[in-house]
Amino acid sequence: MSRIDPTAFQRVKEAVDISEVARHFGLEPDRRGWCCCPFHGEKTPSFHLYQQRYHCFGCDAHGDVMDLVAALLDVPLLEAAKEINEVFHLGIDLGAPADPVAVAMAEAERERKRQFQAWRKDALLVLTRRFRALWLMVKVGGALAVPGSIPDTYANALREIETIGYYLDLLTFEEDEALWEAMPAINGAVGRAKEEKCDVKKPEKGHGQAAG
Numbered sequence: 001m002s003r004i005d006p007t008a009f010q011r012v013k014e015a016v017d018i019s020e021v022a023r024h025f026g027l028e029p030d031r032r033g034w035c036c037c038p039f040h041g042e043k044t045p046s047f048h049l050y051q052q053r054y055h056c057f058g059c060d061a062h063g064d065v066m067d068l069v070a071a072l073l074d075v076p077l078l079e080a081a082k083e084i085n086e087v088f089h090l091g092i093d094l095g096a097p098a099d100p101v102a103v104a105m106a107e108a109e110r111e112r113k114r115q116f117q118a119w120r121k122d123a124l125l126v127l128t129r130r131f132r133a134l135w136l137m138v139k140v141g142g143a144l145a146v147p148g149s150i151p152d153t154y155a156n157a158l159r160e161i162e163t164i165g166y167y168l169d170l171l172t173f174e175e176d177e178a179l180w181e182a183m184p185a186i187n188g189a190v191g192r193a194k195e196e197k198c199d200v201k202k203p204e205k206g207h208g209q210a211a212g
Contacts, residue, residue, distance in 0.1 A: 008081070008092055008093065008094050009066065009077070009081055011092050012066065012081045012084055012085055012090060012092055012094075013052070013064055013065055013066055015088070015090045015092070016065060016084060016088050016090070017052075018049050018052050018053070018054065018064070018065040018068065019033065019049050020088075021065050021068065021069060021084065021088075022035075022049055022068065024087060025068075025069065025072050025073075026038070026072075027047075029047075030045075033048055033049035034046075034047065034048055034049075035049075037056040037058055037059060037061065038072060039056065039059055039061045039071065040056070040058055040059040040061075042058055047061075050173055051173075051174075051175050052064060052065060052175075054067075054068055055172070065084070066080050066081060066084070067080075069083055069084055078094070081094055082094060113176065116176055117176075119183075120171055120176075120179070122190070123167075123171055123186055123187075123190050124168065124171050124172070126190050126193050126194060127164050127168055127171070127186075127189060127190060127193060128168065129193070130160075130164055130189075130193035130196070131161060131164050131165060131168060133196075134157045134160055134161040134164065135161060137154070137157040138154060138157045138161060163189065164189060164193075167182070167185070167186050167189055170182055170186070171186070
């Protein structure tokens with residue numbers, strides 16, 4: 001049996017807007033792309049459509065427009081592609097046999113993306129934990145600081161929390177390709193966070209902490 005040309009899937013993805021597809025299948029995103037998640041019950045929208053992808057901050061569902069339709073209809077990706085192709089009158093031939101070279105290249109690209117998403121998920125997890133630890137450190141440091149002075153640990157935490165917040169924004173909202181340039185810096189932050197083991201260290205006495 002001939003395999004489907006994988007490039008046809010890519011043409012389907014590029015031919016539609018994920019917001020329009022989402023609306024056709026019953027979602028109601030606002031102008032910024034937020035709506036209630038269709039995959040778990042919620043009252044406050046945590047499902048975000050952005051740059052031809054989606055991510056739910058409640059249940060961690062994520063993917064592209066093909067993944068979205070497949071999940072909404074509970075069908076394989078091929079059936080999702082056929083549905084999008086038919087509903088939006090794209091006229092793409094999904095039945096054409098694939099070139100073996102194209103198949104191999106597509107499979108290699110899928111593996112690259114799988115590894116990249118695994119890296120992205122790990123980086124998000126580590127940096128989110130570090131961000132929370134730093135937030136607590138800043139909160140404790142601010143409460144214990146003597147008026148007119150800033151403890152070293154408090155000041156350092158403020159600088160680090162700003163940097164990690166920026167990296168978390170990149171990891172959450174940027175497309176895969178846009179992250180390649182930032183990957184070395186993000187890896188550095190992840191490595192430092194793992195070395196710190198996300199521990200919360202209270203400011204030491206003698207560095208702006210009020211005497212007990």
